[in-house]
Amino acid sequence: MVKLSQNIEAAYEVEGTYGSPPGSNLYHLGLLDTFDPRQVERTITPVPSLGQSTDAHHALGPLGVTVPLKVACNGTGWKQLLGHAIGESIIDSYKHGNKLTTSVDSLAILAKETGGDYTLVTGVVPNEVTLTADYTTGGYITCEATCTGYFSLDEADANFDGFLGDDYSGVNWPAAPSADPLLPTDLSVTVGLTTGHANAGTDTKGLSIDGPAGSYVEVGEKYLTAYNAAGTLNTAFDGDGIMDLTSGSFDTITKVSDLIEADTGWGSAILGGGGAELSKNLLKGIYYTGADADDDETDGSQANIYTATDVDTEGMTTPFTNLKTVSLKIANNNTAISGKAEGDNGPDKWLLNNVIARGKADITLDITMTSENETYYDKYVNGTTIPLIRLDFGDTHGSIALTNGTITSFSRPLTPGSEIVDTMSIKFRGAGDYKNYSAYAISSNLTLTSS
Numbered sequence: 001m002v003k004l005s006q007n008i009e010a011a012y013e014v015e016g017t018y019g020s021p022p023g024s025n026l027y028h029l030g031l032l033d034t035f036d037p038r039q040v041e042r043t044i045t046p047v048p049s050l051g052q053s054t055d056a057h058h059a060l061g062p063l064g065v066t067v068p069l070k071v072a073c074n075g076t077g078w079k080q081l082l083g084h085a086i087g088e089s090i091i092d093s094y095k096h097g098n099k100l101t102t103s104v105d106s107l108a109i110l111a112k113e114t115g116g117d118y119t120l121v122t123g124v125v126p127n128e129v130t131l132t133a134d135y136t137t138g139g140y141i142t143c144e145a146t147c148t149g150y151f152s153l154d155e156a157d158a159n160f161d162g163f164l165g166d167d168y169s170g171v172n173w174p175a176a177p178s179a180d181p182l183l184p185t186d187l188s189v190t191v192g193l194t195t196g197h198a199n200a201g202t203d204t205k206g207l208s209i210d211g212p213a214g215s216y217v218e219v220g221e222k223y224l225t226a227y228n229a230a231g232t233l234n235t236a237f238d239g240d241g242i243m244d245l246t247s248g249s250f251d252t253i254t255k256v257s258d259l260i261e262a263d264t265g266w267g268s269a270i271l272g273g274g275g276a277e278l279s280k281n282l283l284k285g286i287y288y289t290g291a292d293a294d295d296d297e298t299d300g301s302q303a304n305i306y307t308a309t310d311v312d313t314e315g316m317t318t319p320f321t322n323l324k325t326v327s328l329k330i331a332n333n334n335t336a337i338s339g340k341a342e343g344d345n346g347p348d349k350w351l352l353n354n355v356i357a358r359g360k361a362d363i364t365l366d367i368t369m370t371s372e373n374e375t376y377y378d379k380y381v382n383g384t385t386i387p388l389i390r391l392d393f394g395d396t397h398g399s400i401a402l403t404n405g406t407i408t409s410f411s412r413p414l415t416p417g418s419e420i421v422d423t424m425s426i427k428f429r430g431a432g433d434y435k436n437y438s439a440y441a442i443s444s445n446l447t448l449t450s451s
Contacts, residue, residue, distance in 0.1 A: 008114075010035060011174050012077060012107045012124075014449055018356065019123035019150035019341075021108030023166045027449050028174040029077035029109065031181060033142065034070035037111045037119040040152055041066075043352075062338045064352035065149030067109065067124050070142060073131075075177030076449050078143035079397070080107060083448040085129040085145070085330040087358075087439075091223050091242060097446045098220050099284075100439040104334070104356045106150075110158070110168055118158040120166060123150025125356050131328040131391075133184040140181035148336060148353045165344025182393060189326055189367075192281060192308025192316040192388040193375070196272060205274025206306035207253050207282060209260060210267040210299075211237070215290035216434050219282050219305060221390075221401040222246055222445030224256065226266070229290060236264045245280045246445060253277045253307070267302070274307060281307045281316050283387055284403040284440035285432025303433070308388035316390060322370035324421065328391065328400070329366070330442065333359030363428045363442045365389065365402060371412055371420040380407040386426065400444040402428045 011026040043061030048054050071077050083097025088105040091098060104125055111119040128146045153160050158168040196205040209217055214229025224245055226237035233241030238259055243250040250256050254275035260268035282305050291301035310318040320326075339354035379386065386405040393399060405426040412422050428441040 008032070008035070008111055009176070010037075010109055010111045012080060012109050014080070015106045015108055015122065018104060018106045018125075021122055021166055023168055024171065026110060026168065026171050026174050027077070027080075028075050028176050029069075029071060030075040030177055031072040031140075032070070033072065034068050034144070035111070036068050037109060037121045038152055038154075039066045039068065040064070060350075062350045062352040062354075063151070064336075065121060065123075065152050067121055067147040067149045068145075069147060070144040072181035073141040073143055073393075073397075074179055074181035078131075079446045080448060081126050081129050081143050081145045082131060082330070082400075083444065083446045085126040085332060085361075086442055086444060086446075088448060091225065096222065097444045097448060098222065099218070099443045100361050100441065102358055104358050106356075108166070112158075112173065117154065117156055118160075118168070119152060119154050120158075120160050120164060120168070121149045121152045122164060122166070123353060123356070124148070125334060125353075126330075126332070127334045128329065128331045130330075131326075133187050133323075133326045135184045135323050135325065139184075141184060141187060148334065148356060150353055151341070151349065151351060162345065163343035163347075163349060182397065184323075184326075186393060186397075187326065188390075188392045189320045189323065190316050190390045190392065191318055191320060191386060192310065193318065193386065194309055195283065195387045196274065196306035196309060203304070203306045204272035205253075205277055205309065206271040206304060207257055207274075207279075208269040208271055208302045208304050209287070209289050210292075210302040211289035212265045213290050213292065216286060216288050217303065217305075218286050218440070219284050219432075220440060220443040220445075221280065221284060221399060222443075224250070224279070224282075226289075234265075237266055238263060243279075245282075251279055253279055253282075255279070269302075271304060271306070277307045277309070278315055280401075281309070281388065283308060283431040284401050284443045285430045286434045286437040286440065287432045288434035316388060320367060320369055321372060324368040324370065325366070326391075327366040328402075329362075329364045331362040331364070333362070335359055361441070363402065365405065365426045365428070366424070367426070368421055368423045371422045376407060376422065376424060377410060377412070380410040380424070387431075389426070398444060398446045400442065400446070402426075402442055403431050403440055404429045 049056030087101030089098035287303035
């Protein structure tokens with residue numbers, strides 16, 4: 001029988017150890033547009049001789065596995081690709097793609113063909129992930145990922161008892177997502193053009209925090225977390241070191257400040273009369289709060305964290321209007337390290353992606369929209385930043401925050417008889433003044449499936 005691509009579906013499992021899945025749970029990857037679990041290349045060096053053939057021998061090099069993936073945004077697979085590209089963070093016992101990390105997070109992907117043939121790819125690591133919404137067509141929001149893989153193996157019964165040694169023959173195959181994929185209209189893109197006040201460049205509304213010696217706080221899209229000098233959660237901060245900014249207990253500056261002020265060793269104050277501002281609009285980053293140990297937020301040792309607001313100072317409600325396309329790209333620049341890998345039952349393999357090292361991430365937002373005014377052109381020419389941009393998929397699917405964006409390119413071509421379209425490319429760099437604050441160039445409240 002001729003093999004047909006429409007007979008293929010795929011599932012994933014989160015790996016606790018790179019290249020070695022638990023083999024216990026499967027989650028549906030979603031609607032596949034592009035997928036190749038067998039894209040395996042081996043480098044071959046010909047060894048010439050005086051014989052008739054120029055390749056008398058072949059020196060076999062390492063096996064390199066790459067996994068191209070493109071899925072519609074439904075189910076959980078697209079969140080895993082985005083979240084792993086950002087980097088897993090375990091907060092409050094849940095995994096989140098909360099901020100950029102240095103660790104590598106991987107998936108195992110199992111492809112199933114109607115009739116029973118299976119292909120397992122382990123160590124799937126997103127290197128470049130692009131989320132795309134096109135408002136000019138009738139298509140769904142898509143997530144496209146260029147991934148590397150550890151190894152790919154086929155089995156008729158899903159018991160990969162060869163080199164990988166993983167057995168999925170007794171694991172239930174997951175049902176496909178029942179909900180429709182997200183449409184571009186399910187995505188809102190809002191922008192905070194100023195920092196804390198109607199006048200651009202004037203820091204006014206926000207939150208002041210002072211903590212114990214050596215302490216610091218991290219502000220993400222979902223969590224505000226507090227740490228000791230050793231980098232462990234400071235449990236004197238609201239009892240566990242964690243505030244969920246999406247919770248009704250912490251959703252305004254006033255609520256957050258009052259709770260911090262009541263904590264032992266921590267002090268807080270509201271800046272610029274901004275108590276009613278939503279705490280989720282604080283600029284994402286890492287802030288040093290431990291210059292002294294007197295929890296006095298007025299003595300100059302405190303961290304002042306400002307909110308992003310619209311020009312009317314009423315929070316972040318200004319959308320990018322008349323959008324045509326939105327494309328968010330996370331390029332991790334990962335480095336593959338080749339080496340000998342020991343199989344479950346031998347023999348050893350020489351793998352191109354034996355180890356993966358996470359590189360420095362480039363976060364780019366590309367936008368095209370019908371031109372309305374000079375707001376963004378002026379920012380581009382003047383080199384001023386956009387404090388905060390939020391991509392919001394609604395309460396069910398979460399949101400992504402992009403902090404301190406610089407418009408790196410801008411074009412506005414003029415075509416007779418047509419609308420004028422702005423095309424912008426924006427890069428982000430996070431906020432704060434301590435440690436790796438650029439990790440918050442991007443942060444999200446995407447909850448990820450656990451391993």
